[in-house]
Amino acid sequence: MKIFSGIQPSGTLHIGNYLGAIKNWVKLQQDNDCVFCIVDLHAITVAYDAKKMPQRIFELAVDLLACGISPQKSILFVQSDVKEHTELGWILSTITPLAELERMTQYKDKSGQHKENINAGLLCYPTLMAADILLYQTQAVPVGQDQKQHVELTRTIAHKFNNTFGETFVIPKPLIYNTGAKVMSLTDPTKKMSKSAGPDSYIALIDEPKIIAKKLAKAVTDPARKRIADKGHPEKCNIFTLHQLFSPAKQISKIDKDCQSAKIGCVGCKKILTKNIAQELAPFRAKRQELLVSPQTVKDILANGAKQAQNQASSMASKVKQVMGLGLSS
Numbered sequence: 597m598k599i600f601s602g603i604q605p606s607g608t609l610h611i612g613n614y615l616g617a618i619k620n621w622v623k624l625q626q627d628n629d630c631v632f633c634i635v636d637l638h639a640i641t642v643a644y645d646a647k648k649m650p651q652r653i654f655e656l657a658v659d660l661l662a663c664g665i666s667p668q669k670s671i672l673f674v675q676s677d678v679k680e681h682t683e684l685g686w687i688l689s690t691i692t693p694l695a696e697l698e699r700m701t702q703y704k705d706k707s708g709q710h711k712e713n714i715n716a717g718l719l720c721y722p723t724l725m726a727a728d729i730l731l732y733q734t735q736a737v738p739v740g741q742d743q744k745q746h747v748e749l750t751r752t753i754a755h756k757f758n759n760t761f762g763e764t765f766v767i768p769k770p771l772i773y774n775t776g777a778k779v780m781s782l783t784d785p786t787k788k789m790s791k792s793a794g795p796d797s798y799i800a801l802i803d804e805p806k807i808i809a810k811k812l813a814k815a816v817t818d819p820a821r822k823r824i825a826d827k828g829h830p831e832k833c834n835i836f837t838l839h840q841l842f843s844p845a846k847q848i849s850k851i852d853k854d855c856q857s858a859k860i861g862c863v864g865c866k867k868i869l870t871k872n873i874a875q876e877l878a879p880f881r882a883k884r885q886e887l888l889v890s891p892q893t894v895k896d897i898l899a900n901g902a903k904q905a906q907n908q909a910s911s912m913a914s915k916v917k918q919v920m921g922l923g924l925s926s
C-alpha cells in the first residue's frame with residue numbers, strides 16, 4: 597500500500613506524536629511503500645523564528661530516524677525541498693470552497709490561539725496538506741485523531757478534481773489506530789497533547805527520566821480523588837490512560853484494581869508510569885545521541901529522500917497541469 601504522512605518541525609516531539617503517528621509509521625514501513633515528510637511549509641503558518649528553523653528541521657529528522665524510520669525502507673524528506681507541494685497546493689485551493697476551510701477545527705483552534713496572526717496560510721493549511729498527500733498517489737494516511745478531518749477534506753477535494761478534470765488522483769483514506777490516536781495534555785486532559793502548548797503539558801521523547809517524573813508529578817489526575825483513602829476512578833484519569841499506552845497488561849489490570857480499592861495512590865501510580873515511559877524511550881535517546889554527532893549523514897538522507905520524492909511528485913504535477921490545460925507542456 598502507498599502511505600504518506602507528515603509532521604511539522606514546530607517543536608520537540610512528544611509522546612502524542614509518537615503514539616498517534618511515528619510508532620505506526622515505523623511498523624507500516626515494513627510492508628508498505630512509505631513517504632514521510634517534514635512539513636516545514638505548514639510550520640510557518642504560525643509565528644516562528646527563521647534562525648531556529650534549520651536546527652528544528654535537522655533535529656526532527658534525527659528524531660524520526662532515532663524512532664526507527666529507515667531510509668532504506670522509506671522516503672524521508674523536507675517539504676519545501678520539493679516545489680510541487682506548493683504548486684499543487686495553489687491549484688487545489690482554486691477548487692476548494694472557502695466554507696470548507698473555515699469549518700476546519702484546527703483552523704478555528706489555531707486562529708483562536710494566534711489572534712494577532714490569522715494569515716491565509718493558516719486557512720489554506722488543508723489544501724497544502726491535500727497536495728502533500730495527493731502528489732504521491734497515496735492510499736492511506738496514518739494520522740492521529742486530530743488530523744482526520746483534514747484527510748477527509750483531502751478526499752472531498754480529490755473527488756471534486758477527478759469529477760471535474762477526469763480520473764487523476766487516488767482517493768486516500770485516513771489510517772487511525774485505536775491505541776494512542778488522541779493522547780491528552782498533562783495539564784489539561786480535556787485538550788490533546790500539543791507541541792505548542794508548553795513543556796509541562798507534554799512528555800517529550802527527549803525527556804530524561806528525572807524530567808518525566810517531574811512532569812508527571814504535576815500532571816492532572818482523577819479530579820474526584822482528593823485523598824489517598826478515596827477510591828479512584830481509573831477510567832476518568834489521564835495517568836491511567838497513559839498506563840494503558842506504556843505499561844504491561846498485567847500491571848495495568850493490577851493498577852486498575854488497586855486504584856479502585858484505594859490500595860495505590862496517585863504518587864505510586866505516577867512512579868510506575870515514569871519507569872515504564874523512561875524504559876520505552878531509552879533506545880530512542882541512545883540512537884538520537886549517535887545521530888546528533890553525524891549531521892552530514894542525516895543531511896544526505898534528507899537530500900536523497902528529496903530526490904526520490906521529487907521524481908514521483910513531478911510526474912503527478914505534470915499530469916495535473918496537463919488535464920487542467922495549464923502551461924506549455926499541455
Ligand code: AQP
Pocket residue numbers: 602603604605606607612613614615616617738739740741742743776777778779780788789790791792793
Ligand atoms: N496528542 C496527540 N495524540 C495523538 N496523535 C497526535 N498527533 C499530534 N498530537 C497528537 C499526531 O502527530 C502527527 C504530527 O503532528 P504535527 O506535528 O504535524 O501537527 P499537530 O497535530 O498539530 O501536532 P502538535 O503536537 O499539536 O503540534 P503543534 O502544537 O505545532 O500544532 C499527526 O499525525 C498528528 O495527528
